[in-house]
Amino acid sequence: MKKIEAFIRHEAFEPIRQELLERGIPSLSISEVKGSGRQKGVVEHYRGASLTVNMRPKLKIECVVDDSERELVVETVLKHARTGSIGDGKIFVLPVEEAIRIRTGEEGGDVLQSHEGSEVPSG
Amino acid sequence: MTKRLSLAALMALIACLALPSIAAAAPSAASVKEQLDTTWVVVAAVLVLFMQAGFLFLEIGFSRQKNVGAGVAKILVNLGIVTLAWWAVGYGIAGFGNDFFGTDGFLFTFNMDIDGARVGGSDTALMLFGMLFAAVSLAIVWGTTLERIKFGAYVIYAIVFGALIYPLVAHGVYGGGLLSDVAGKPVMDFAGSTVVHLTGAVGGLAALLLLGARRGKYGPDGKPRAIPGHSMPIAGLGVLILWVGWYGFNAGSTFGTGGGELFAQVALNTQLAAAAGALAAMATIYAKTKSMDVGMIGNGAIAGLVAITAPSGYVEFQWAPVIGALAGVLVVFGILAIDKKLDDPVGALSAHGLAGIWGTLSIGLFGSPRLVLDDASPGIWYGITDGDFAATLGQLGVQAVGVVATFILVFVLSYATFAAIKATIGLRVTEQDEDAGLDITEHGMYGYPEQFISAEEFGFASVTPATPPPKPATATSMASRPSPQA
Numbered sequence: 001m002k003k004i005e006a007f008i009r010h011e012a013f014e015p016i017r018q019e020l021l022e023r024g025i026p027s028l029s030i031s032e033v034k035g036s037g038r039q040k041g042v043v044e045h046y047r048g049a050s051l052t053v054n055m056r057p058k059l060k061i062e063c064v065v066d067d068s069e070r071e072l073v074v075e076t077v078l079k080h081a082r083t084g085s086i087g088d089g090k091i092f093v094l095p096v097e098e099a100i101r102i103r104t105g106e107e108g109g110d111v112l113q114s115h116e117g118s119e120v121p122s123g
Numbered sequence: 124m125t126k127r128l129s130l131a132a133l134m135a136l137i138a139c140l141a142l143p144s145i146a147a148a149a150p151s152a153a154s155v156k157e158q159l160d161t162t163w164v165v166v167a168a169v170l171v172l173f174m175q176a177g178f179l180f181l182e183i184g185f186s187r188q189k190n191v192g193a194g195v196a197k198i199l200v201n202l203g204i205v206t207l208a209w210w211a212v213g214y215g216i217a218g219f220g221n222d223f224f225g226t227d228g229f230l231f232t233f234n235m236d237i238d239g240a241r242v243g244g245s246d247t248a249l250m251l252f253g254m255l256f257a258a259v260s261l262a263i264v265w266g267t268t269l270e271r272i273k274f275g276a277y278v279i280y281a282i283v284f285g286a287l288i289y290p291l292v293a294h295g296v297y298g299g300g301l302l303s304d305v306a307g308k309p310v311m312d313f314a315g316s317t318v319v320h321l322t323g324a325v326g327g328l329a330a331l332l333l334l335g336a337r338r339g340k341y342g343p344d345g346k347p348r349a350i351p352g353h354s355m356p357i358a359g360l361g362v363l364i365l366w367v368g369w370y371g372f373n374a375g376s377t378f379g380t381g382g383g384e385l386f387a388q389v390a391l392n393t394q395l396a397a398a399a400g401a402l403a404a405m406a407t408i409y410a411k412t413k414s415m416d417v418g419m420i421g422n423g424a425i426a427g428l429v430a431i432t433a434p435s436g437y438v439e440f441q442w443a444p445v446i447g448a449l450a451g452v453l454v455v456f457g458i459l460a461i462d463k464k465l466d467d468p469v470g471a472l473s474a475h476g477l478a479g480i481w482g483t484l485s486i487g488l489f490g491s492p493r494l495v496l497d498d499a500s501p502g503i504w505y506g507i508t509d510g511d512f513a514a515t516l517g518q519l520g521v522q523a524v525g526v527v528a529t530f531i532l533v534f535v536l537s538y539a540t541f542a543a544i545k546a547t548i549g550l551r552v553t554e555q556d557e558d559a560g561l562d563i564t565e566h567g568m569y570g571y572p573e574q575f576i577s578a579e580e581f582g583f584a585s586v587t588p589a590t591p592p593p594k595p596a597t598a599t600s601m602a603s604r605p606s607p608q609a
Binding site: 034051057 | 558563567568569572575576577579580581
């Protein structure tokens with residue numbers, strides 16, 4: 001099992017979510033994060049005085065999948081999040097030890113994603 | 124100086140009432156009336172000015188947080204431009220002249236000669252009143268363009284609108300132009316359902332057609348998606364400020380207190396129609412979606428106000444709620460229909476355009492024989508019940524001519540202006556700028572900075588105090604007081 005953490009631009013999220021859903025990966029979490037990297041800060045002017053804002057807002061996607069699906073997720077994120085300019089973000093892949101579905105107590109790779117399509121929400 | 128004169132006039136009036144014997148020495152009743160009329164027009168002008176705050180809050184409430192500062196800058200700059208444009212050029216074009224445009228009164232000056240009469244205090248008050256009407260009309264235009272238009276477009280169009288487009292329409296109806304005599308009958312538009320509101324909405328339509336929808340408004344399937352505004356309390360405040368301002372807009376268009384007669388009737392008509400508009404819009408949207416949509420109720424109130432603007436001085440009280448309620452129904456269906464293809468964030472096309480058209484036509488249905496202009500015929504209702512049906516039908520036709528002529532004139536001039544802006548400096552910001560928001564990209568700052576910048580970056584993040592704050596005195600005294608059970 002692998003956890004994929006991707007730091008992306010906000011506007012890249014919706015196409016990524018859409019494609020992952022279509023390819024059988026409906027389960028993921030996102031959070032609003034602020035961070036710095038090679039992308040420059042934004043200079044804000046307030047009645048003549050200025051303030052450089054170094055932390056840029058990004059979106060973090062977290063998605064845990066079976067080892068076999070690692071490439072699929074990474075590929076999807078790269079496809080939609082890459083604009084070619086500085087500030088596109090990064091992807092990290094982490095090993096995951098165990099996964100437990102709280103509702104039933106089941107353990108193992110089967111709880112990660114819904115493969116049959118029965119639990120996939122419509123749209 | 125004027126203030127002191129008005130005060131003197133008022134005191135003289137009181138003296139007249141108290142001591143009839145010295146009335147001969149006091150100013151004439153006519154001069155006192157002129158003073159009172161001028162005072163009311165200036166007060167009404169200030170109420171109309173206050174409507175700018177209404178438009179500001181309405182638009183900001185319906186915008187996302189990243190675009191609120193842009194709305195503030197826009198309202199202030201547009202108000203500045205239209206003020207100067209109207210003083211220098213607009214008032215002259217709106218005033219007396221030939222069938223198409225006015226020829227006198229440019230660079231408005233006290234004591235100047237306009238159509239053989241010297242400009243005095245009351246003319247100055249009316250000029251100011253007209254100026255703020257032009258500002259309202261311009262503010263309506265931008266409702267359709269929020270969150271994606273370049274700031275430069277505001278500046279250029281505001282000059283053309285304040286100096287040419289609005290004055291041409293105002294001249295047509297109020298300044299003795301073609302629309303004041305259509306086959307012997309005048310187009311009746313008491314305070315401007317067509318002249319001000321439809322004009323603004325048509326300008327907004329022209330801009331919208333060239334500008335296109337906000338990013339993300341229409342999905343890949345072409346279906347409209349909601350882009351919720353960030354604050355319903357702020358939008359609601361905008362609606363209520365507009366409602367207050369409308370007392371100046373409509374009741375001020377009597378150009379005087381007129382012994383309290385017409386002035387008070389117009390005010391009551393305005394209130395009745397706005398109330399009915401809000402209620403009808405709520406009922407309509409509830410019937411359609413089973414929810415009492417906050418924004419839609421606000422749009423209903425505005426639609427009621429817009430619709431009663433033209434007939435407010437021409438209809439009896441019982442018709443005001445009818446006109447307002449129909450506007451409230453119309454605005455809901457209008458917004459739902461327009462939203463399928465055109466992205467109008469505040470519903471300006473429906474609330475000002477459709478309701479403006481309906482209000483103007485409604486005089487042809489309900490205009491009272493007691494109140495309509497001298498050469499005009501009353502509404503069809505009175506034609507059927509006790510008058511000449513053909514003549515009243517003719518008046519409805521003349522009202523329709525007013526609507527169509529205004530629509531064509533404003534659309535052609537506005538579309539040409541926006542097309543020229545699009546071809547030169549461009550009308551729309553880049554996709555990246557639209558995503559980041561106009562506040563930071565066009566104005567270099569956020570309207571709500573703490574929403575977008577971590578407090579840590581300011582260098583003065585709020586932290587937990589090292590020592591807990593002292594307990595408030597009341598809490599201590601409460602604790603030391605013996606409990607009732609003890």
